[in-house]
Amino acid sequence: MQIYVENLFKDENIISIAESLDLKTTTKRNKECNLIYNERGLSFFVDPLNKNHSINIDFMSxxxxxxxxxxxxxxxxxxxxxxxxxxxxxxxxxxxxxxxxxxxxxxxxxxxxxxxxxxxxxxxxxxxxxxxxxxxxxxxxxxxxxxxxxxxxxxxxxxxxxxxxxxxxxxxxxxKKTGSVEALKFILDYERKSxxxxxxxxxxxxxxxxxxxxxxxxxxxxxxxxxxxxxxxxxxxxxxxx
Ligand SMILES: C[S@@+](CC[C@H](N)C(=O)[O-])C[C@H]1O[C@@H](n2cnc3c(N)ncnc32)[C@H](O)[C@@H]1O
Missing domain, CATH: 3.40.50.150 (Vaccinia Virus protein VP39)
Incomplete structure (x- = not known):
């Protein structure tokens, strides 16, 4: 897994997140980029090249x-x-x-x-x-x-x-709309958490x-x-x- 960081958004925040997750950041989106960091903050995509089953947490909306x-x-x-x-x-x-x-x-x-x-x-x-x-x-x-x-x-x-x-x-x-349950299951499987x-x-x-x-x-x-x-x-x- 990698983190796709849109060029303008490479900042201290994403550097410390990448370190904590022990993941590489890249500015070229590819099929391993389940995590994406841009103006919406950090998002997770079950299928990195597809918008389905993604999660971006926004308490205000x-x-x-x-x-x-x-x-x-x-x-x-x-x-x-x-x-x-x-x-x-x-x-x-x-x-x-x-x-x-x-x-x-x-x-x-x-x-x-x-x-x-x-x-x-x-x-x-x-x-x-x-x-x-x-x-x-x-x-x-x-x-x-x-x-x-x-x-x-x-x-x-x-x-x-x-x-x-x-x-x-x-x-x-x-x-179904946000696929948040699918994303949650995918993440827990990936991390081998129960x-x-x-x-x-x-x-x-x-x-x-x-x-x-x-x-x-x-x-x-x-x-x-x-x-x-x-x-x-x-x-x-x-x-x-x-
Ligand atoms: C169904 S979700 C909870 C949803 C939450 N109540 C909400 O409002 O969004 C269950 C969560 O519990 C976490 N979890 C399960 N066992 C845990 C444990 N032993 N310690 C900490 N978190 C745990 C899972 O990783 C998962 O994120």
């Missing part, structure tokens, strides 16, 4: 951009997090492209998020860099690359909530002394025992373990 400007409308997530006078400290153990965390931040909460994939980490971190001047609440986010349970196990912070959104088994969450998250969920459930929120497809079976309650939306369900 699309459905997410709309939702983060209207956090008062997030009744499902508010119900899921529960009533609290204080703002919460949330640990996101499966951040992916960070959509859920962005909503939590827009609601005023603090989030620590740890992503296992280095490529996803850099795609998201670059989106954070671009959005930071506009979204001041990004200062309430700590985002890093690593294995989330290890991080959590060694962390000294006191979290109110652990949030888990493992990959849905049948990928019903498919977002997208079967049973083990991760079980580790958190076994160490349960915090509220755990597990996002699931609405009609999926109750995979793990001892759910305390559920909050249901139109397509998604949140299983809560206290």
């Amino acid at each position: 699309g459905k997410l951009g709309w939702r983060i400007t209207r956090p008062q409308n997030e009744s499902l997530l508010k119900k899921t997090l529960g009533r609290s006078k204080e703002k919460l400290k949330i640990f996101d153990a499966t951040p992916g492209f960070l959509s859920d965390t962005m909503i939590f931040l827009s609601m005023g909460h603090k989030v620590v998020a740890v992503e296992q994939s280095k490529i996803i980490f850099h795609l998201v971190n670059d989106a954070i860099r671009r959005a930071s001047p506009s979204l001041t609440y990004l200062k309430n986010l700590s985002f890093c690359h690593g294995e989330s349970f290890n991080y959590f196990d060694n962390a000294k912070d006191n979290f109110d909530v652990i949030y888990l959104d493992p990959m849905y088994p049948d990928s019903r969450k498919k977002v 997208n079967q998250n049973d083990e991760l969920v079980l580790k958190f459930l076994a160490n349960r002394n915090k509220k755990i929120i597990l996002k699931r497809p609405l009609k999926s079976n109750k995979k793990y025992n001892n759910i305390n309650y559920q909050v249901k939306g139109k397509t998604t369900r949140f299983d809560i373990y206290l």
Whole structure:
């Protein structure tokens, strides 16, 4: 894999990303250039010579951009997090492209998020860099690359909530327009990272002394025992373990 850098955009940022990913940069686009850096920041293409199945994370546009400007409308997530006078400290153990965390931040909460994939980490971190001047609440986010349970196990912070959104088994969450699920799967396969998250969920459930929120497809079976309650939306369900 290589990073295609459009000539004008070769800067310190892409040099440090390339170093961290241990990838070469090139100014000639070729079939190995799954990563592209230009005026839109860093993007990922499953097929480098084709626009399909690509991902460029932009918190300020699309459905997410709309939702983060209207956090008062997030009744499902508010119900899921529960009533609290204080703002919460949330640990996101499966951040992916960070959509859920962005909503939590827009609601005023603090989030620590740890992503296992280095490529996803850099795609998201670059989106954070671009959005930071506009979204001041990004200062309430700590985002890093690593294995989330290890991080959590060694962390000294006191979290109110652990949030888990493992990959849905049948990928019903498919977002055909952007191909983001295809891109996510491709990246995890390329990096040989697991997208079967049973083990991760079980580790958190076994160490349960915090509220755990597990996002699931609405009609999926109750995979793990001892759910305390559920909050249901139109397509998604949140299983809560206290
Ligand atoms: C379905 S995605 C989460 C989507 C996310 N909630 C969002 O709003 O964009 C699951 C993510 O969890 C990450 N993940 C899975 N196991 C992990 C682990 N043990 N540590 C850190 N990240 C993990 C995967 O790499 C993937 O990016």
